[in-house]
Amino acid sequence: MNKKSAxxxxxxxxxxxxxxxxxxxxxxxxxxGSEEKSANxxxxxxxxxxxxxxxxxxxxxxxxxxxxxxVCLALGxxxxxxxxxxxxxxxxxxxxxxxxxxxxxxxxxxxxLVIAVIFIIVGMFNGSLxxxxxxxxxxxxxxxxxx
Amino acid sequence: xxxxxxxxRRLIQLYSALLYNAHVKGFAKGEIFTGKTxxxxxxxxxxxxxxxxIGACPLGSLQNALGSLNKNIGFYVFGIILLYGMLLGxxxxxxxxxxxxxxxxxxxxxxxxxxxxxxxxxxxxLKYVILVIFVVIIPIYYGILLGIPVPGFCKYICPAGTFExxxxxxxxxLEWLSMLGPIFTRKFxxxxxxxxxxxFCYRSFCxxxxxxxxxxGMFNKISVIGVKIDRGCCNNxxxxxxxxxxxxxxxxxxxxxxxxxxxxxxxxxALSMKAGNITLIAPKSKDREETAQNGSSKKLWIICWxxxxxxxxxxxxxxxxxxxSVNDTPADVTETIKPEETTQPAKTAQPVEEAKTTExxxxxxxxxxxxxxxxAAPEEVESSAxxxxxxxxxxxxxxxxxxxxxxxxxxDHKGEVVFINLWATYCGPCVKELPLFVDLYHQHxxxxxxxxxxxxxxxxxxxxxxxxxxxDIQFAIDDDDENLFKIVNGSLALPQTIVLNRKGEVVxxxxxxVTAEMLDQLFEDASD
Numbered sequence: 001m002n003k004k005s006a007x008x009x010x011x012x013x014x015x016x017x018x019x020x021x022x023x024x025x026x027x028x029x030x031x032x033g034s035e036e037k038s039a040n041x042x043x044x045x046x047x048x049x050x051x052x053x054x055x056x057x058x059x060x061x062x063x064x065x066x067x068x069x070x071v072c073l074a075l076g077x078x079x080x081x082x083x084x085x086x087x088x089x090x091x092x093x094x095x096x097x098x099x100x101x102x103x104x105x106x107x108x109x110x111x112x113l114v115i116a117v118i119f120i121i122v123g124m125f126n127g128s129l130x131x132x133x134x135x136x137x138x139x140x141x142x143x144x145x146x147x
Numbered sequence: 148x149x150x151x152x153x154x155x156r157r158l159i160q161l162y163s164a165l166l167y168n169a170h171v172k173g174f175a176k177g178e179i180f181t182g183k184t185x186x187x188x189x190x191x192x193x194x195x196x197x198x199x200x201i202g203a204c205p206l207g208s209l210q211n212a213l214g215s216l217n218k219n220i221g222f223y224v225f226g227i228i229l230l231y232g233m234l235l236g237x238x239x240x241x242x243x244x245x246x247x248x249x250x251x252x253x254x255x256x257x258x259x260x261x262x263x264x265x266x267x268x269x270x271x272x273l274k275y276v277i278l279v280i281f282v283v284i285i286p287i288y289y290g291i292l293l294g295i296p297v298p299g300f301c302k303y304i305c306p307a308g309t310f311e312x313x314x315x316x317x318x319x320x321l322e323w324l325s326m327l328g329p330i331f332t333r334k335f336x337x338x339x340x341x342x343x344x345x346x347f348c349y350r351s352f353c354x355x356x357x358x359x360x361x362x363x364g365m366f367n368k369i370s371v372i373g374v375k376i377d378r379g380c381c382n383n384x385x386x387x388x389x390x391x392x393x394x395x396x397x398x399x400x401x402x403x404x405x406x407x408x409x410x411x412x413x414x415x416x417a418l419s420m421k422a423g424n425i426t427l428i429a430p431k432s433k434d435r436e437e438t439a440q441n442g443s444s445k446k447l448w449i450i451c452w453x454x455x456x457x458x459x460x461x462x463x464x465x466x467x468x469x470x471x472s473v474n475d476t477p478a479d480v481t482e483t484i485k486p487e488e489t490t491q492p493a494k495t496a497q498p499v500e501e502a503k504t505t506e507x508x509x510x511x512x513x514x515x516x517x518x519x520x521x522x523a524a525p526e527e528v529e530s531s532a533x534x535x536x537x538x539x540x541x542x543x544x545x546x547x548x549x550x551x552x553x554x555x556x557x558x559d560h561k562g563e564v565v566f567i568n569l570w571a572t573y574c575g576p577c578v579k580e581l582p583l584f585v586d587l588y589h590q591h592x593x594x595x596x597x598x599x600x601x602x603x604x605x606x607x608x609x610x611x612x613x614x615x616x617x618x619d620i621q622f623a624i625d626d627d628d629e630n631l632f633k634i635v636n637g638s639l640a641l642p643q644t645i646v647l648n649r650k651g652e653v654v655x656x657x658x659x660x661v662t663a664e665m666l667d668q669l670f671e672d673a674s675d
Binding site: 007008009011012015016019022023026027030034040041042044045046047048051065069072073077078079081082084085086087088089090091092093094095100105108109112113115116117118119120121122123124126127128129130131132133134135136137138139140141142143144145146147 | 179181183185186188194195196200202203204207208211212215219220221222223224225226227229230232233256257258259260262263264265268296298301302305308309312313316317321323324325326327328329330331332334335336339340342343346347368369371376378381383385386387388389390396397398400417571573574575576602604605606639640641642658659660662664665667668669672
C-alpha cells in the first residue's frame, strides 16, 4: 500500500467513524432522553446539554476528516479508478434507443405543454396555488423531522 | 464535457442553489420566508422549510396535493411538474438541483469510490418504489381515507428536509429541541447515511432514492432540453455509457441527468446538448470547426447570464431588504405588545381593556358597580406579572368570535386553566393531537377552557371540516393580520400549545406535538 492509498484509506475510516459517531451519539441521546421522558412526560428528549455531551466525541473525528481532506486535495490524492470507464455494465445501443420520431415528440410536447398550461391556470383559480403557498409558508414540524 | 463546460455546470448549480435560497437573512434569524414567491414550485429539490427558501418544493407540494385530492385537485402542482418535466426532464437533476450539487461536492471528498455496477443498477429502481409508496400511497391513504395530511416522503425519508429545514432552523430556535423525538432520530440517521453514501458512491440519493428524479426521468425522452444523439454519427462504441457515473444503459434514458459529461468522451461527435434545435454544448469533434456558432453561443451565454444575475440581484434585495412576507413575523410584532400596552388587535382579536387588569387597584371601585360579572373573579387569581407570552408572563386578554358563533373571551376564564392550541387542517400532527385536547376538556369540563385557533391561511371550509370531525371545543380562525397568533407568539411552525394557569399566566408555550400524558401533566401544573 503506497502513501496515497493509505491516505485514502485513513480518510474513508474517518468519514465512516464520523458518521457512526453521529448516529451512535444521536441514538444515545434519544434513548436516554426517552427514558427520562417516560418517567416525566414534560422532560425533553433532546437537550442542548445532552447534545453537547455526545458531540464532544464526534467533533475531533470530524475535524480530522476535514484536515485529511484538505491534505488530500492539496496533494492531489484521489481514487485513480474513480474516473475510469466502467467495465461490467449493461449497455444498450444508442442507435436502438426507442425514441419516438421527431414529429411524434413534437406532438407529445405540444399536448403536454397545453395540458400543463391549462392545469396551471386552472390551479390558480381552484385554490391549489394557494394550497402550495400555505403549505410552504407554515412549517409542519413533523414533515421536516421535528417530531 | 470539457473543463469549461463542467465549470459552467457548476456555476449554474451554484446559481440555482442561491436563487432558490435567496432569503439569506433567514439563516441568520432562523425564520422561513413567507413572501408570495413561496407559491411557485422550484424545479429542483429544495425543502420549503429551509430558512432561505423562496419557493416551494415540487415534491412536498405534490404529496400535499395528492393527500387532499378529495378536497381540492392540485391542478397547479400537476401542471407545473408536467411543464418542468416536458421542458427539462432530468436536466433539472444535473444542472438545477441544490441537493445534486451537495451530493457532488460530498463525492469530491477523496476516498476510494464505488463505481457503478449491476447492483447499483438494481438499486436505482428503489426510487420508483419510494415514489409509489411514500409519495403516492401514504399521502393518499392518510389524507383521503383517514383525514390526516401525511406527506410520507417528507416525514419518513427526505434528508433535504432534515438538512435544510430542521438543521437550518434549530440553531436559531433552540426551544424547538423540546419537540424532537423518534421522527427526528430516524431522519437524522437517514441523513447521515445518505451523506456518507454520497461520499463513496456518486449521487447516491439521486440514483437510488429520489422520487423527484424518478418523475422527471419519465419525461427524459421527450424533454426539450437535454443531451441528444446524432444517430448518423453514433457507432455504438458505448464510451458514453461506460464513462457515465449514473446508472444509464443508453444516453438520455430515465437515469440520465443530462450532465453532458458524455459529450467530451464521444469521439464520434454524436452527442450534443440541445434545447430544441439550438445547440447549447456542441459535439466534441465540431468544437473547433464551428467557431462562428461558438461566437453566437457565447453571446447567448452572456445574455442569459446577464439576465440571470439581474434576477438573482432582484430576488436577493427583495427578500432580504424589503418586507415581502404576507405578515410581519410574529416575534417582531409581539415585542410591541410585551410591555403593558393598550393597542387593540383588529377584527377577531379584541382584547378587553387593559386597565382592568394592569391597574386593578385604581379601577376596581368604579368597575365593580358597572360590570360586576367581570370583577367577580376571585381575588387570588389577580396576577401582577407583566403582559407577554413567555412562561411567567400574563397573557394579554383577547376576545374572538368562534366558528360555532359563540364568543371566547379570555377574561371570562380567569380562575380556570386555559389551553390555547394553534393548528391548521393541513398540519398532520395538529389534526392528530386535537382529539387529545377534546378528551382533556371533557375530563375537566367546568374547570378549564380550551380554544383552538386555526391559522389564518386556508382554502378549506374549516367549519365543515369540524362538523365532520365532531370535535366539541371552541374553535376560532385567526384574522388576516394574525392578531391572535401574535398575542401568543404564534410561530411559523405548527402545532403550538399555550397553557395558562388560573391567574392567566403562561405556564407553557411551545411548538410541537403533545401527548395525552403531557396534557394531563400540564393541567396539573397549571392547576396548582
